Amino acid sequence: MKLLLLAWLTGLLGFALLVAGVALIYPPAAFIVAGVGLLAWSRLADKAAAATARQPKGG
Template identity: 65%
Template structure:
């Protein structure tokens, strides 16, 4: 993982915690609902990211006349 990816993950985790904490200051049940919804959204995003094929950054395919391998 690159530093930017790790930093983005940590900032997202901090934002999640602050948002849930702020809502829980108003109402504990609402905070738990917000936490559940955000975790389901995170799970959906992770599932979508895992389902996408990984981009290959390999060399140019010489057999196909110089076309880049997808």
Template identity: 50%
Template structure:
């Protein structure tokens, strides 16, 4: 569990640093990059959750 939290923390830190670096050059572009990255992250989390739900149903646990 600690590895999952550490991975999430590192991902958020990296996301923030990338957006902050772009913000220093061109703020509107940073907003677009942040929005696209958040949509991609939400899509990825949704795919992971649906895969986990399908695995649970296949095992007969749900």
């Protein structure tokens, strides 16, 4: 459980640092990078939710 939380927080920190770095170069590009990243994250979360919903309950 701790490893899962640590992986999630590390990913969030990495994404934030990526957006901040892009914002230092060109601020409008940071919004594009953030939007694409959030779209990718929501697609990944949707796939994970669909995969857990398809698994049979009770073995």
